[in-house]
Amino acid sequence: MTQDTEKLQLAALRDRIDDIDLKIGHLISERARCAQEVAEVKKANSDGSEIVYYRPEREAQVLRKAMERNQGPLGDEEMARLFREIMSACLALEHPIKVAFLGPEGTFTEQAALKHFGHSAVTRPMSAIDEVFREVESGAVQYGVVPVENSTEGVVNHTLDSFMDSNLKICGEVVLRIHQHLLVSEVTKTDSITRIYSHSQSLAQCRKWLDAHYPNAERVAVNSNAEAAKRLRGEWNAAAIAGEMAAEKYGLTKFAENIEDQPDNSTRFLIIGTEAVAPSGVDKSSVVIAMRNEPGALHDLLAPFQTHKIDLTRVETRPARSGNWNYVFFIDFNGHKDDERVQAALNEVSQKAADIKMLGSYPQGVL
Numbered sequence: 001m002t003q004d005t006e007k008l009q010l011a012a013l014r015d016r017i018d019d020i021d022l023k024i025g026h027l028i029s030e031r032a033r034c035a036q037e038v039a040e041v042k043k044a045n046s047d048g049s050e051i052v053y054y055r056p057e058r059e060a061q062v063l064r065k066a067m068e069r070n071q072g073p074l075g076d077e078e079m080a081r082l083f084r085e086i087m088s089a090c091l092a093l094e095h096p097i098k099v100a101f102l103g104p105e106g107t108f109t110e111q112a113a114l115k116h117f118g119h120s121a122v123t124r125p126m127s128a129i130d131e132v133f134r135e136v137e138s139g140a141v142q143y144g145v146v147p148v149e150n151s152t153e154g155v156v157n158h159t160l161d162s163f164m165d166s167n168l169k170i171c172g173e174v175v176l177r178i179h180q181h182l183l184v185s186e187v188t189k190t191d192s193i194t195r196i197y198s199h200s201q202s203l204a205q206c207r208k209w210l211d212a213h214y215p216n217a218e219r220v221a222v223n224s225n226a227e228a229a230k231r232l233r234g235e236w237n238a239a240a241i242a243g244e245m246a247a248e249k250y251g252l253t254k255f256a257e258n259i260e261d262q263p264d265n266s267t268r269f270l271i272i273g274t275e276a277v278a279p280s281g282v283d284k285s286s287v288v289i290a291m292r293n294e295p296g297a298l299h300d301l302l303a304p305f306q307t308h309k310i311d312l313t314r315v316e317t318r319p320a321r322s323g324n325w326n327y328v329f330f331i332d333f334n335g336h337k338d339d340e341r342v343q344a345a346l347n348e349v350s351q352k353a354a355d356i357k358m359l360g361s362y363p364q365g366v367l
Ligand SMILES: O=C(O)C(=O)C[C@]1(C(=O)O)C=C[C@@H](O)C=C1
Pocket: 035, 038, 039, 053, 054, 055, 056, 058, 059, 062, 086, 087, 088, 090, 091, 094
């Protein structure tokens, strides 16, 4: 092929792309105007209480449809991610949404917040999980994002404990594949690393790799991976374990990539807010149930879910902080609290339980 024919072919294809982009641009603007009208309808029908612009169940349906009708060549997730950003921009036009997350900037929780809400959301870092809860409770932000379980290291107890003292509801979940990297700065002497900073969960997720490559380095647990990345400043003999975002935010280099021991390492995050979410069609629910310390208590708790054919996706036990009962179970299951089967099961459980608290029904994570 001569250079001239290549030029001509590219010019023709780029003309086609320009035409398509023009149409996409018009369609996105038309969609955005529709969203503005949606906002007007919401305002007009408001009963004086705060208007809820963000509708998790509708967003999940839009994303699922984008994936279902996709015929390639883009992958389903790629297509849904594009719609995620369009919808995020449309929502920002209706009403800017503020989201608190477990910071500092550059944490996996920030990545989860952006994956769930898109980049038009205004995100605010908080220094602890209970601060995220407080920020939402005070109304300073509408939503919060907190980690709840990791596939290698298990549950994040701070998050479960915060739910016991709070009336906030779970309105969504997001699962993030976690890749850990060994990060160094421009002053690091990479052959003299004697100290490695990271969050305790990340250190644990890379335990075998560290044993093999840095058996003698001191492992220093800090509050977050982003904090670990920050600590490197000026320390020539230290490295940090953190994710891609922290590397970018703090200008660090990946000295070793994907060092997590489990290749399918992932973390589940919860979205917390003040509003209950309507059914989306594919939903999950979370409850906390307190049982008295009696023989058969666990059976009494689980049997109604089996009777009504409800799939449990997680059962977690935490020590109770009140003297009235001994066990507190955090249970996640498939289904929405408005489903008849779910109501029947919870009704039966409540007859045996010392206490039962619905934390929320929410769309199963799409992306
Ligand atoms: O359907 C709505 O209620 C909208 O506000 C529109 C829209 C969208 O862009 O599709 C935007 C924000 C909501 O969270 C859900 C969907």
